[in-house]
Amino acid sequence: MDALEALTTRKSAAMLVDPAPGDQELEQIFTAAVRAPDHGCIRPWRFIVFRGKMRKELGQILGDALKKKDPEASDEAYEKxxxxxxxxxxxxxxxxxxxxxxKIPPIEQIISAGAAAQNIMIAAHALGFAGIWRTGPPSFDEYVRSRLGAVGKDHIVGFIYLGTAKTVPAMPEVPLSDHVMEWKAVSG
Ligand SMILES: Cc1cc2nc3c(=O)[nH]c(=O)nc-3n(C[C@H](O)[C@H](O)[C@H](O)COP(=O)(O)O)c2cc1C
Known part of the structure; x- marks a missing residue:
């Protein structure tokens, strides 16, 4: 798949199953991630991979975060x-x-990490995988942040779920004219 095809055909998939990218594919994916534009070349990103049994540890972090924030949370919410x-x-x-x-503003560093996340999405798609970028309350939760090593102005840009799409997602049209305009010179 060439670059333009990858960029114009990517679609998020919420239902993801095996296979996921293996070690060799992850190396390709992260090689793409670190090519994201990066003002000042400060590489303002960290990627933490959870796979196999390690997903249970991430789930525990999310569950503990919920209980810390809301000790009355239902068993159902905790399980979720x-x-x-x-x-x-x-x-x-x-x-x-x-x-x-x-001197690089924090917002620019966060944008760079977001661009790296998008490179992950596109590279995974180009390799035949699918994914979805999720955030939700855990991305902003102090306990989750501390467990994942986010300190100070660090920001959890998201959790990228990767695997193989269980069903082929629909691709809605996005009319370019709704989003793109040509600057018209103002006379006088
Ligand atoms: C920063 C960011 C956070 C997101 N968080 C969520 C989320 O928590 N849950 C969710 O279902 N979709 C989330 N999305 C949206 C999906 O990743 C996806 O982009 C959306 O469902 C549209 O599908 P598409 O990417 O195929 O156009 C998020 C997207 C971005 C960029």
Whole structure:
């Protein structure tokens, strides 16, 4: 698949099953991730891979975070958090490691980490896999942040769920004219 085809045919898939990218494919995916544009070349990202049994540890972190925030949370809500990482065979937490010892503004570092996340999505798609980028309350939760090593202005950009799409997702049209305009010179 060439680059334009990958960019124009990617579609998120919520239902993901095996196979997920293996070691060799992950190396290709992360090689693409670190090619994201990066003002100041400070590489403001960290990728944490959870696969196999390690997804249980991520689920526990999410479940514990819910209980810490809401000790009255229902068993159902708790179970839901525990099971979230099992919605795909592999989950990548993408964290913007934001340096405050640089003139590059934090927002630009977070955008770079987001671009790296998008490169992960596109590279995985180009390799024949599917995925979905998710955030939700855990991305902003102090306990989750601390367990994943996010400190200070670091930001959890998202959790990228990867695997093989269980069903082929529909691809809605996005009319370009709704989003693109040509700047018209103002006379006078
Ligand atoms: C930063 C970010 C966070 C997102 N968080 C969620 C989420 O928590 N749950 C969800 O279902 N979709 C989330 N999405 C949206 C999906 O990843 C996806 O983009 C959306 O369902 C549209 O599908 P498409 O990518 O095929 O156009 C998020 C997207 C982005 C960019």
């Amino acid at each position: 958090e525990l099971n979230k990482p099992f919605r795909a065979p592999l989950v990548i937490a993408v964290i913007a490691k934001v340096s405050e010892e640089t």
